[in-house]
Amino acid sequence: MTILVTGAAGFIGYHVCQALLARGEIVLGLDSVTSYYDPSLKRARLKELHNGNRFRFVEASVADRAAMHTLADEHPGITGVIHLAAQPGVRHSLVDPWAYVEANVMGHLVMLETARRLEQLRHLVYASSSSVYGGNQKVPFAVSDPVERPLSLYAATKRADELMSEAYAGLYGLRLSGLRFFTVYGPWGRPDMAPWIFCRSILAGETIPVYNRGLLKRDFSYIDDITQGVLACYDRPPAQPGHRLYNLGASHSEDILHFIALLEEEIGRKAQIELRPAQPGDMAETCADIAATTRELGWTPATSIEAGIPRFVRWFRRYHRC
Ligand SMILES: NC(=O)c1ccc[n+]([C@@H]2O[C@H](COP(=O)([O-])OP(=O)(O)OC[C@H]3O[C@@H](n4cnc5c(N)ncnc54)[C@H](O)[C@@H]3O)[C@@H](O)[C@H]2O)c1
Known part of the structure; x- marks a missing residue:
């Protein structure tokens, strides 16, 4: 019984692999190790995963049809898939839209087609995003809310993944679950995301640009949760x-x-904040309604930002020796 985890060299993928390995699973990781952010961080995560002997790794793109079908043929014992590989980031989707359609739309389609070939597959879980809620004014965001107004191409690709999954589950009798993640932070995090940028800038004494003149609210989720x-x-x-x-x-x-302010407290240094106007694609506020998640999956998050930020900062300083 093998679980395929795509995006295994990424932030969430790395932690999911660690958790699966810790409970004794055999994990086949896949990632194309893109250079969207420093690949050495991705390689460092992979090195940690290779510590045991139940982790194998394939470097390939989920959008590569031939490579994915070969992988399915060579690993008929895959019983589960956790598909996290994607081109993330709202702002970068204005710069390189092609990468989003390739990794997130074509990649998702190839993953679904690969799933059809896996005869023992019981469940495929994939990453969607809170960005699908777009400009919705009603908070918290519930899964039953309308999601027809994405504010970025990134959000549109994630919504496309959800719709393709709906169609494939019906057409081919697959069991599929999509997870809309909300701003995840923590050790081994992502250098393009605000928590990392803020932490690095405060430590380096650099100015932090804060958009929408600081009037932004985010549902920050700690990685272990x-x-x-x-x-x-x-x-x-x-x-x-x-x-x-x-x-x-x-x-x-x-x-x-x-x-x-919590980062400042933990680091022991004041941030130099520069308030800027809103950026295209940004949402003013995100907040998850998790009633259905708790009810159906028995899951509740346990880590406040007061507890999570010090853990993130400690990891950041250790990793960068600063
Ligand atoms: N971190 C968050 O706050 C957040 C929020 C919402 C949704 N998500 C989604 O969760 C998933 C994981 O995000 P993350 O934060 O770990 O990002 P990440 O960038 O750290 O991880 C994604 C990984 O996918 C790999 N990848 C990209 N294109 C690929 C391709 N074509 N084939 C194979 N691998 C490819 C990258 O090299 C990277 O290692 C993504 O689908 C992302 O869109 C994350």
């Missing part, structure tokens, strides 16, 4: 073939300036 949520979902496939969606977020909307 998200990892547990992914596993809780993976362990509970739909009883019948079908497709489900869940929010995975802390379910608290935190003021971005409060998040920075």
